[in-house]
Amino acid sequence: MHVPILKQGDCLIASVQSVLSDADLLQLRDDLADRVGQFRSRGVIIDVTVLDVIDSFATRTLRAVAHMLKLRGAETVIVGIQPDVAFAMVQLGLTLEGIGTALDLEEGLAYLDHVPRKNLKHGK
Amino acid sequence: MENETRVAISSSADIVTARQQGRALADELGFDGSDLTVIATAISEVARNVVMHAKQGEILLRAVQNGNKRGIKVIARDEGSGIKNVEKAMQYGYSSGKGLGVGLPGAKWLMDDFEIETQVGEGTKVTMIKWLK
Numbered sequence: 001m002h003v004p005i006l007k008q009g010d011c012l013i014a015s016v017q018s019v020l021s022d023a024d025l026l027q028l029r030d031d032l033a034d035r036v037g038q039f040r041s042r043g044v045i046i047d048v049t050v051l052d053v054i055d056s057f058a059t060r061t062l063r064a065v066a067h068m069l070k071l072r073g074a075e076t077v078i079v080g081i082q083p084d085v086a087f088a089m090v091q092l093g094l095t096l097e098g099i100g101t102a103l104d105l106e107e108g109l110a111y112l113d114h115v116p117r118k119n120l121k122h123g124k
Numbered sequence: 125m126e127n128e129t130r131v132a133i134s135s136s137a138d139i140v141t142a143r144q145q146g147r148a149l150a151d152e153l154g155f156d157g158s159d160l161t162v163i164a165t166a167i168s169e170v171a172r173n174v175v176m177h178a179k180q181g182e183i184l185l186r187a188v189q190n191g192n193k194r195g196i197k198v199i200a201r202d203e204g205s206g207i208k209n210v211e212k213a214m215q216y217g218y219s220s221g222k223g224l225g226v227g228l229p230g231a232k233w234l235m236d237d238f239e240i241e242t243q244v245g246e247g248t249k250v251t252m253i254k255w256l257k
Contacts, residue, residue: 019144022136055172056169091162093230
């Protein structure tokens with residue numbers, strides 16, 4: 001399932017719409033790496049509210065995305081991890097260390113606002 | 125009563141199908157929200173193990189009963205190359221190169237019962253159960 005990526009000022013918002021297979025996750029990684037260059041984005045929000053499972057592969061891929069985008073000059077914040085999903089991730093020993101996380105989209109935008117970067121403004 | 129769901133596993137899309145079917149059965153059996161997620165996540169890990177190491181195999185899902193206890197049993201079976209060193213494969217963080225090394229030990233933590241049978245050259249069978257509390 002293709003993940004739509006919206007441009008909002010110099011941020012990108014990838015809003016996951018349905019469950020993702022491993023192949024979908026890798027596609028999202030590649031799409032984001034492209035778009036960050038195309039739109040010269042400084043911040044990326046990945047909204048995973050609808051994901052009912054974040055397993056080891058998804059965690060690894062999200063970590064890889066954040067690190068790749070960091071190398072391309074953009075901060076990533078993962079938003080919307082559900083309580084049950086967080087519980088299972090902790091039981092699995094999975095972490096998103098070094099990666100921004102926020103409760104929801106609104107908090108994610110606020111998070112990016114507070115990341116010290118020059119001239120970052122969200123489009124209105 | 126002995127109705128079993130079988131999901132053939134040969135691609136990453138099948139991993140999604142297996143965990144959705146597992147979640148649906150667990151829901152039917154009366155598991156609650158966080159257990160449903162835990163069960164679906166464990167299925168995801170063992171199904172991925174099948175895809176990564178054996179290319180194809182199957183996931184079997186069924187209800188189990190032991191005295192008063194009821195639960196869900198998940199079997200992941202493949203006819204791949206088997207696991208040479210099960211002890212190592214069950215070590216958290218040990219990876220044969222493709223994953224995080226979290227899959228099998230992680231699934232064991234998530235479920236109540238976990239058993240792995242493997243024969244080099246013949247395949248692997250992982251059986252795990254989550255009991256209703």
